[in-house]
Amino acid sequence: MSGKVEYLENNDGTKIQPIGLGTFASVEGDCERAVLHAIDVGYRHIDTAYFYGNEGEVGAAVQKKIAEGVIKREDIFITTKLWCHFHEPERVEHACRKTLENLGLEYVDLYLIHWPFSYAYYGDNEMIPKDANGEVELVDIDYVDTYRAMEKLVELGLTKSIGVSNFNSEQLTRLLANCKIKPIHNQIEVHPALDQKELISLCKKNDIVVTAFCPLGRHNAELRTPTFMYDGKVQAIGNKYNKTIAQVLIRYLIELGTIPLPKSSNPKRIEENFNVFDFKLDAKDHAILNSYHTGERVAHARQAIKSKYYPFNVYSACF
Numbered sequence: 161m162s163g164k165v166e167y168l169e170n171n172d173g174t175k176i177q178p179i180g181l182g183t184f185a186s187v188e189g190d191c192e193r194a195v196l197h198a199i200d201v202g203y204r205h206i207d208t209a210y211f212y213g214n215e216g217e218v219g220a221a222v223q224k225k226i227a228e229g230v231i232k233r234e235d236i237f238i239t240t241k242l243w244c245h246f247h248e249p250e251r252v253e254h255a256c257r258k259t260l261e262n263l264g265l266e267y268v269d270l271y272l273i274h275w276p277f278s279y280a281y282y283g284d285n286e287m288i289p290k291d292a293n294g295e296v297e298l299v300d301i302d303y304v305d306t307y308r309a310m311e312k313l314v315e316l317g318l319t320k321s322i323g324v325s326n327f328n329s330e331q332l333t334r335l336l337a338n339c340k341i342k343p344i345h346n347q348i349e350v351h352p353a354l355d356q357k358e359l360i361s362l363c364k365k366n367d368i369v370v371t372a373f374c375p376l377g378r379h380n381a382e383l384r385t386p387t388f389m390y391d392g393k394v395q396a397i398g399n400k401y402n403k404t405i406a407q408v409l410i411r412y413l414i415e416l417g418t419i420p421l422p423k424s425s426n427p428k429r430i431e432e433n434f435n436v437f438d439f440k441l442d443a444k445d446h447a448i449l450n451s452y453h454t455g456e457r458v459a460h461a462r463q464a465i466k467s468k469y470y471p472f473n474v475y476s477a478c479f
């Protein structure tokens with residue numbers, strides 16, 4: 161790989177690599193292999209979540225690489241997330257300790273509120289509680305109260321930093337007015353069909369880094385969706401720089417000022433996705449990529465649409 165990977169600084173002074181390995185749906189050995197390989201390739205930023213059921217595999221890989229002397233704990237940035245059934249303030253510390261036990265680590269670098277809405281709690285493993293009608297059982301817990309409990313985790317040294325995910329502009333603004341520790345990140349869906357320019361700009365104004373999930377639109381090779389992953393126009397951009405469509409999309413997100421989190425369990429694609437620091441897109445490339453914006457989402461969380469904390473006020477179609 162050529163091209164220098166410049167680290168970014170978060171608003172609390174911690175440093176982070178401008179790309180991270182996504183791990184959603186990476187389980188049963190795949191996740192551990194992916195993280196081991198990613199660390200060898202040079203990734204120093206891994207994104208996981210309690211909900212993904214793979215914190216154990218992420219932790220095992222990180223511990224192996226520490227034992228091999230490839231990295232030290234402080235060299236790698238691990239983000240994980242508080243799931244929706246743990247939002248009662250008195251459950252937050254328990255949830256974080258459980259996550260640390262899964263990871264086998266003494267602290268995480270960043271702990272995010274995964275979604276602003278909450279679910280009922282019937283046990284640590286009951287992540288999707290259902291009511292009598294078979295619908296997800298929502299409860300009204302204010303995310304500001306949950307966040308205040310997250311702030312205590314920083315004081316306890318269980319996480320270095322805290323942040324949020326899937327917060328819209330109103331929720332973020334309200335949180336900023338009511339918190340002691342500013343969130344360092346808002347992790348949201350970003351790709352050409354959902355460019356999030358306004359929310360990114362609000363985050364920038366408040367010195368909050370946006371991490372971009374579904375950077376490749378969680379594409380479907382059979383359906384050839386979303387369009388931007390399969391379009392000759394994006395391939396033509398790639399051809400100019402000798403890059404693939406995925407590399408063009410990842411580069412685009414970096415140039416929009418976000419940190420993309422491409423998920424892969426495939427060794428070649430893990431390398432490919434990291435190899436994006438030796439070229440720059442020009443204004444014409446940006447104009448082409450911007451033209452795919454439709455507002456379509458991959459992650460709707462429709463099950464929570466009745467929550468007063470549902471973040472996507474405008475309900476858009478999915479790919």
Ligand SMILES: NC(=O)c1ccc[n+]([C@@H]2O[C@H](COP(=O)([O-])OP(=O)(O)OC[C@H]3O[C@@H](n4cnc5c(N)ncnc54)[C@H](OP(=O)(O)O)[C@@H]3O)[C@@H](O)[C@H]2O)c1
Pocket residue numbers: 181182183184185207208274325326347348372373374375376377378379406407421422423424425426429430432433459
């Ligand atoms: N905060 C949230 O609510 C939230 C929601 C969704 C996702 N996330 C995070 O963001 C990460 C990324 O999102 P995502 O996993 O949904 O979708 P994604 O990264 O957009 O797409 C992943 C898919 O693309 C494939 N892929 C990876 N690299 C490729 C390449 N170079 N060329 C072609 N295909 C490629 C992967 O297959 P292979 O594995 O076979 O390569 C996988 O099927 C997640 O893993 C998770 O960490 C967070």
